[in-house]
Amino acid sequence: MNGSEFLIPCADRVANLPPYVFATVFRMKEEALAAGREVIDLGVGNPDGRAPANIIAALNRTLLDDSWNCHGYGTFKGLLQLREAIASWYLDRFGVTLDPDSEILPLIGSKEGLANLMRAYLNAGDTVIIPSPCYPAYFGAARLCEAEIYEPALAEDQGFVLDFDTIDAEVADRARMLIINYPNNPTGGVCDLAFYEKAVTWCRDHRVLLVSDIAYSELGFSGGENPSSVFQVDGAREVAVEFQSLSKSHNMAGWRAGFAVGGQEVIANLGRVKSNVDFSLFGGIQMAAVEALSGSQQVCADNRTLYEHRRDLMVEGYRELGWNVPSPPATLYIWARIPPAWGDDDFAFITEVFEKSGVLLSPGSGFGIHGRGYARTSLVINDARIGRVMELLKGADLTWG
Ligand SMILES: Cc1ncc(COP(=O)(O)O)c(C=O)c1O
Structure with a gap:
């Protein structure tokens, strides 16, 4: 060349x-x-x-397991065993019950899922509310959908928690999606369950899809509340979807393993996009993720x-x-x-x-x-x-x- x-x-x-x-x-x-x-x-x-040895061992076992062929194409929805492990983890961690068949979708990292969710829900010109400072990948994914980005401030004197009153009324009426992320990258800000309640109510009132990114939920420090899930709030299932990642919690950033949970329809629509662009995670990594979620959380x-x-x-x-x-x-x-x-x-x-x-x-x-x-x-x-x-x-x- x-x-x-x-x-x-x-x-x-x-x-x-x-x-x-x-x-x-x-x-x-x-x-x-x-x-x-x-x-x-x-x-x-x-x-x-x-990643800990038990997770690596699970991958190794799977690679040589002749009872099924993890080396071939997988299924779009991911292994049932992984979806069941995710459901058990959500129940143990947040007291939230999920249907492994219809309310959970394994992802090749949550970044992939967030981008595909935007493809599923944003038409060109639609408004997405992305409070900032935030994880920069939200912007790129929204721009690739040709969406319009509205960026309210996460103010330091509010602990970087979104104040819904700062969202322009006219924007609130036309917005299609709101992305929240607690604990927050980059600020380290955390929110409580009352904030999630407010977010669910606000999104229900404005018919806005609430996207909760909890990639850092396992990294809340001593002296603070253990971070929550938006699905601990009643009524969240009709407006929200939540993304989780094993990257930071289990030192698996390069493995690419995450998942989305939410109501049947939003998970199905995310799955529709994904089934047109990928084949879910490699089987060996799915079994490693099963071990990550159901083995020791040390x-x-x-x-x-x-x-x-x-x-x-x-x-x-x-x-x-x-x-x-x-x-x-x-x-x-x-x-x-x-x-x-x-x-x-x-x-x-x-x-x-x-x-x-x-x-x-x-x-x-x-x-x-x-x-x-x-x-x-x-x-x-x-x-x-x-x-x-x-x-x-x-x-x-x-x-x-
Ligand atoms: C807030 C937030 N969400 C999602 C991700 C992406 O995580 P994953 O490795 O699961 O794609 C990151 C990665 O840094 C992040 O900071």
Whole structure:
């Protein structure tokens, strides 16, 4: 391929995607690595732990299990055994009863499911309410549906919990979908059951599909309430769908295993889209997910302890530097307003931190318009590396207070 230009233009919906905000950050990292510089990446929320041995053993057993062939195509709905394991897990964890046949759909990671749900429910021009700061993949998936995005703020002084009164009345009337995510990426904010009650009522009143993303439900720290499911609220089944993931809770981010739960109709519509684009998860991973959900949940408890400990170390380190970051009640992130010297320019802040120290943070603007002026730190390195981060930051000529 001698650098010749491809002659066929891509679809408008792809051409019109805005440049990926993190592309610059990735480029910065690659250039520094190529130049042989020390880089510590705290930008991406990629767990550094590995899945527990019992989960790996379940995959290995399945690979060599001649009683069924996991190597062939699966079924669109996923294995019944996995759907039953999901139902039992929901019952144990949230006291919520689900029908494994019609109210559960295994996913190749929740990111896949969220994008396919939008395809199932958003026509071009429809409005989707995506409160921000938020998981950036929501924006891309909505734009690929040519949907219109309305972005109310998750305010720090409200604990990053959505205030429904901030949603424009006219938008509320025409919106088709609302996405909520607690515990929240990137802010670490949590909500209580009363919030889910409000959300269900609001969505019922406005005929809006309520999408609850609980990818971090198993990472609520000590001293706080154990995070809830929207389905603990009466009446949720008529308006809501919920997404769960094994990526963070069970250190399985690369395995791609998640699931959606909800009323029969929304699960069927999501399944209709999926049956046209994929063949469900690899059978070996489905059996590993069965083990993850029905075997010991120690890995979740261990991760809570681990991330809480790292949060404390990192918060203490930052505060010693003079950066007064808050201490989040959940997730594997620290979300903080950037020091005043950079005003609202989070890109300038993370760029200067990186250039002077080799420590890479995520710019808040990448998480939506209300992320501007903030930065996210992922707690994905061990204690020794956290120590090294603090050394590098202390040695850099930066103003934190
Ligand atoms: C809020 C949120 N939802 C969903 C996902 C995607 O998870 P999965 O690995 O299951 O696709 C992430 C990943 O970072 C996330 O932060």
